[in-house]
Amino acid sequence: MASTPVVFSSVVLEHWIPELVGHRAEGEFQVVVDPSLEGDRSMTLLRVVNGPNVVTLTPARAQQLSLSSTGSVSAEQLADRIRGAGITFNGPDYVYYLPAAEQGVVQAEPVPDGTRQLTTDDAEAFARFAREAPEADLDDAFVELDHWLVFGTFVDGRLAAAASMYPWRDTPLADLGVITLPGYRGRGLGRVTVRAMSARAIEMGYEPQYRCQIDNAPSVALARAAGFVQFGEWDVSGAEE
Structure with a gap:
């Protein structure tokens, strides 16, 4: 018997998943270009449980990685571009x-x-x-x-x-x-x-x-x-x- 999907509040969904984010193939990241991102936080990676993967980045980072808003990129391609650009990450957090x-x-x-x-x-x-x-x-x-x-x-x-x-x-x-x-x-x-x-x-x-x-x-x-x-x-x- 299938388990009942967890329903989170609209506050959570509206914060983390912009309206433009749709369903993508497994292993793909939806690209969101956000000019409001702070300089010390120029790129974020989000993997939603049973939901979309989203990469959010500043316009400068998007240009550097050849990514455009509303587009998508495979996880493998994204990892290659991040590695090639020498971008490091702090280490993932679980968000509850x-x-x-x-x-x-x-x-x-x-x-x-x-x-x-x-x-x-x-x-x-x-x-x-x-x-x-x-x-x-x-x-x-x-x-x-x-x-x-x-x-x-x-x-x-x-x-x-x-x-x-x-x-x-x-x-x-x-x-x-x-x-x-x-x-x-x-x-x-x-x-x-x-x-x-x-x-x-x-x-x-x-x-x-x-x-x-x-x-x-x-x-x-x-x-x-x-x-x-x-x-x-x-x-x-x-x-x-």
């Missing part, structure tokens, strides 16, 4: 969202005791949390008390898990990060923190977005546990020399 059907569930479920929104009154607790969190987690997750929306889960009065988010690139997508202290992992604290924060973001009119490197198995597992479903895989060109 809550399916439309899951958003109502997230908003309706009760917030567990100990989980709440953090404010500047929590500065001391958060500072202790940041001192005890692994440095790599702080760098990767980018959880900060001064972000647009911050939630935490306390255990016996101690901040054990924290998550924060901010509007992503002036869009209604709210990019999030989450950290659970090593001694408190395996209890589902990151999951409840992310879901409580996501419910608040949805209430405020934003779409929670969860991104992580594709080789970050614990983060991938947390995304799924929190109800997020992979939308696609996204990579960005590195800083230009």
Whole structure:
């Protein structure tokens, strides 16, 4: 029996898949030339799960790679042209969202005791949390008390898990990060923190977005546990020399 297709909100689809993008043959990338791309992000590659592949690039990059908007290029040809031009990429991220059907569930479920929104009154607790969190987690997750929306889960009065988010690139997508202290992992604290924060973001009119490197198995597992479903895989060109 075929599985039911995942339906994401129109906010997600409108952001990632321009109207001009149609269905292409498997292994082909739709080309989108976008003059608004920033100089340090002159080219992006998007592979949507069960959807199109899209390469978005500045007019200068399009000219360099002999690509034109609304056209298409095979994955092999694109890889050859990127390699020939010496363009490097930062490494792909998985991009996750809550399916439309899951958003109502997230908003309706009760917030567990100990989980709440953090404010500047929590500065001391958060500072202790940041001192005890692994440095790599702080760098990767980018959880900060001064972000647009911050939630935490306390255990016996101690901040054990924290998550924060901010509007992503002036869009209604709210990019999030989450950290659970090593001694408190395996209890589902990151999951409840992310879901409580996501419910608040949805209430405020934003779409929670969860991104992580594709080789970050614990983060991938947390995304799924929190109800997020992979939308696609996204990579960005590195800083230009």
